[in-house]
Amino acid sequence: MKNNNIQKKVRTRIAPSPTGDPHIGTLYQSIFDYAFAKQNNGDFILRIEDTDRDRFVKGAEENIINAFKWAGIVPDESPSQGGKYSPYRQSERLYIYKKYINELISRKSAYYCFCSKERLAKIREIQIKNKVQPKYDKYCLNLKKDEIDKNLEDNKPYVVRLNVPNDTDIIFDDLIRGRIIINTKSIDDQILLKTDGYPTYHAAVVIDDHLMEITHIIRGEEWISSTPKHILIYKAFGWDIPYFAHLSLLRNRDKSKVSKRHNNTSIDWYREEGYLPEALINYLILLGWSSPDGKEIISMDEFVRKFSFSRVTKGGPIFDIDKLNWINGVYIRQLSLLNLKKLIIPYLKYKDIKSSYLDSILKLTQERLKKLSEINDLISFFIEDIDIPKDLIYGIFSINDVKKIIKNIILIIDKYGINEESEQIMREYALNNNYKIGDFFMIIRLAITGRKASPPLLDTMYVLGDKKVKERLSRLINT
RNA sequence: GGCCUCGUCGUCUAGUGGUCUAGGACAUCAGGUUUUCAUCCUGGAAAUCGCGGGUUCGAAUCCCGCCGAGGUCACCA
Numbered sequence: 001m002k003n004n005n006i007q008k009k010v011r012t013r014i015a016p017s018p019t020g021d022p023h024i025g026t027l028y029q030s031i032f033d034y035a036f037a038k039q040n041n042g043d044f045i046l047r048i049e050d051t052d053r054d055r056f057v058k059g060a061e062e063n064i065i066n067a068f069k070w071a072g073i074v075p076d077e078s079p080s081q082g083g084k085y086s087p088y089r090q091s092e093r094l095y096i097y098k099k100y101i102n103e104l105i106s107r108k109s110a111y112y113c114f115c116s117k118e119r120l121a122k123i124r125e126i127q128i129k130n131k132v133q134p135k136y137d138k139y140c141l142n143l144k145k146d147e148i149d150k151n152l153e154d155n156k157p158y159v160v161r162l163n164v165p166n167d168t169d170i171i172f173d174d175l176i177r178g179r180i181i182i183n184t185k186s187i188d189d190q191i192l193l194k195t196d197g198y199p200t201y202h203a204a205v206v207i208d209d210h211l212m213e214i215t216h217i218i219r220g221e222e223w224i225s226s227t228p229k230h231i232l233i234y235k236a237f238g239w240d241i242p243y244f245a246h247l248s249l250l251r252n253r254d255k256s257k258v259s260k261r262h263n264n265t266s267i268d269w270y271r272e273e274g275y276l277p278e279a280l281i282n283y284l285i286l287l288g289w290s291s292p293d294g295k296e297i298i299s300m301d302e303f304v305r306k307f308s309f310s311r312v313t314k315g316g317p318i319f320d321i322d323k324l325n326w327i328n329g330v331y332i333r334q335l336s337l338l339n340l341k342k343l344i345i346p347y348l349k350y351k352d353i354k355s356s357y358l359d360s361i362l363k364l365t366q367e368r369l370k371k372l373s374e375i376n377d378l379i380s381f382f383i384e385d386i387d388i389p390k391d392l393i394y395g396i397f398s399i400n401d402v403k404k405i406i407k408n409i410i411l412i413i414d415k416y417g418i419n420e421e422s423e424q425i426m427r428e429y430a431l432n433n434n435y436k437i438g439d440f441f442m443i444i445r446l447a448i449t450g451r452k453a454s455p456p457l458l459d460t461m462y463v464l465g466d467k468k469v470k471e472r473l474s475r476l477i478n479t
Numbered sequence: 480g481g482c483c484u485c486g487u488c489g490u491c492u493a494g495u496g497g498u499c500u501a502g503g504a505c506a507u508c509a510g511g512u513u514u515u516c517a518u519c520c521u522g523g524a525a526a527u528c529g530c531g532g533g534u535u536c537g538a539a540u541c542c543c544g545c546c547g548a549g550g551u552c553a554c555c556a
Contacts, residue, residue: 017556052555117554133481133552159554177484186482186552194554201556225483225551248485248549255548283491286504290492296504313492316549320490323505333518368517427514441514453516 010042011214014075015205017049018060021266022067024319025220025250025258028284032247033218034073035300035307045212046078048089049205051198061089067267071277072300085212090204097199100207100237101160101192109236110192113140113161114151136161136189160193162202162232170228175216175245175309182228190229202226206233209242218245221316222257245309247288248316255318263319274347274372279328286327287317297330329370340366347372350383357382360463364455382464386450388476393443397435402443405435406477409444410470418461418469447476 012033016026030044037044046068048061065080077083087093104110113136124134141163143151151158168184192203199207209217224246234241252262259265264273270280278299285303286296289312295302332340340362353361361382368378380386393402408429416422430440445457448469454460461469 015556019556049556055555120554128480131480135552157554174484180483182483188552191554196554198554200554205556220550221484222550222556246484251549253490257550286491294493294503296491315485315492317491320505323491326505329518365517367519430514436514438514445515451516455516457514 008213008215010037010040010216011045011212012037012042012216012218013045013047013209013212013214015047015049015208016064017052017055018064019052019055019057020060021268022060022064024263024265024267024270024284026064027067027071027073027267027280028250028288029219029247030068030073031281031284031300031303032245032288032307032312033216035304036216036218036309037076038304039307042215043076044073045083045085045214046075046088047208047212048079049201050089050091051201051204053196053198063268067271070271071267071281073281090199090208093204093208094197094199096211097193097204097207098197101199101203104162104192104233104236105160107236108163109233110160110162111141112143112148112151112158113189113191114143114156114158115140133186134188138163138189141189157195159191159195161189162192162229162236164189164229164232170231172227172231172241172244174224175218175243176312177224177246177314180224180227182225184228184232186225187228187232190226192233202229203233206230210234210237210239214242216243216245218247221246221249245312247312248314250287251316251318253318255316258319272373274344274374275324275328276331276343276372279331280324282331283324283327286323287319288313297327325370332369332372333367335366337362337366344372344375347375349376350379353383357463364459364463368455381449381451381454386472388450388472389446390476392452393446393476396439396443401435403477405440405443406447406473410473413466413470418458418466420458423458444473448472 014026014030014033016023034044036042046065048064050056050061061079065078068075075081077085077088079088082088101110105112115136119139120136123137127134140161164184164187166184169181170184170187171179171181173179190202191200193199208214227244227246231241250258252258254262256262264270271277281300282298285298285300289303289307291298291306292311298306335343337359341358344362361379365375365378369375397405409426412422412425412429416425426440426444427437430437441457442452445454445460446452448457448464449460
């Protein structure tokens with residue numbers, strides 16, 4: 001394959017369609033586009049592919065841009081920032097496509113097609129019945145010039161199709177998969193311009209990628225089979241063919257392409273759940289690539305430095321939320337108290353906690369968090385009143401023992417306060433009365449926190465303060 | 480169905496002819512960190528390298544065939 005891109009500035013792009021929520025698969029692809037571009041001091045471009053007016057969703061573009069901003073993947077050029085190759089929205093580039101598609105027609109690489117949908121459906125039906133691959137039969141390729149002119153004059157609806165040569169091997173060297181050969185026998189005369197005047201993806205993507213000087217097309221595996229169409233278009237124009245790299249697709253548990261039915265595919269969901277963007281990106285990196293030193297906790301900066309296509313994974317990884325949770329926990333634990341607090345406040349349902357009180361609580365909670373959204377559940381007993389689980393408590397000791405113990409604890413706190421000394425005295429008390437230490441402290445924990453698991457008891461009591469602690473303890477024995 | 484891609488522990492992966500009785504991580508199990516949970520530490524179980532042939536003194540690694548999974552075959556991207 002002839003290629004002059006080697007000396008050009010590296011430029012990659014991500015080209016999402018504004019058809020719904022910002023998709024996790026889009027982010028996955030973009031980290032590779034971004035890393036490769038940055039590694040080579042190149043540019044990473046965000047282009048919006050909104051040529052399908054039926055599936056267009058209002059506000060989707062803004063959501064995509066915000067999701068990328070959250071993830072920290074900042075494009076060098078995009079519809080919102082602009083750039084040298086504006087506009088970056090395909091719907092605003094219609095005049096460009098028209099011009100180039102007309103050029104293709106004049107070069108005889110493309111042709112007008114006036115076939116009705118009914119006729120198309122019919123030949124399709126026959127082909128399927130005869131078990132041959134459904135393909136357009138090139139009927140309109142042989143239209144006479146005056147016929148075409150008349151149809152155009154009559155405003156007869158038309159599309160423009162790519163004239164795909166018959167039985168030709170299209171060869172390209174994928175940066176991840178090596179040489180791929182696809183014969184044009186399996187390729188239809190792709191529509192380039194739709195009746196509504198919009199180009200199809202295939203036309204727009206090639207024209208834009210060329211005009212925007214994209215050198216490396218890094219995208220999902222689902223595009224492999226249409227790559228020959230794109231190559232044919234590049235060749236028809238006489239343009240340099242960019243490098244292609246096809247990433248494997250993220251999978252559901254059942255191995256199908258990752259989808260809403262089985263997974264949370266919206267980037268927004270991960271933000272709402274309280275995944276840190278750095279953790280999500282780290283996880284996505286791991287799914288598609290392996291570090292030469294085997295390191296699994298890796299930042300985007302490090303990825304940019306170490307990335308190479310040869311270490312990109314070929315198999316389609318199953319999205320495993322358990323591992324993401326682990327990574328997220330690692331990142332949360334690495335946060336400074338100040339940063340944790342800053343990040344967690346949007347997730348807090350308790351809005352009027354004293355700052356210093358929140359600090360004390362967070363110190364006890366940080367290493368127990370896997371997701372920021374877990375915070376409310378984890379700290380509720382510090383803030384709200386609790387239900388004392390009497391059944392659990394009296395399942396451990398008898399009512400009489402419990403009353404005796406609690407009374408003593410209150411006495412100890414009255415006398416010594418909450419500190420290591422008083423804890424030691426509690427322990428001795430338990431020992432002297434032959435209470436199992438674990439059980440002994442468990443009933444205190446249950447009485448004070450309302451739950452079987454909590455941060456270390458002494459610390460918890462200390463943060464809660466002796467007034468609240470005593471109030472909860474007495475509530476248990478007074479009812 | 481045609482074409483294309485892929486196939487190592489449950490999951491993500493390392494591995495590019497001998498150092499592989501296949502290494503790491505998550506999850507899981509057991510123990511420890513003189514009270515729970517979490518963190519941390521230690522250890523265990525877990526992959527006949529999809530299957531069958533070949534090449535070779537020697538194959539997860541090379542070749543052939545098969546099987547399985549996925550993708551794609553739209554006036555969607």
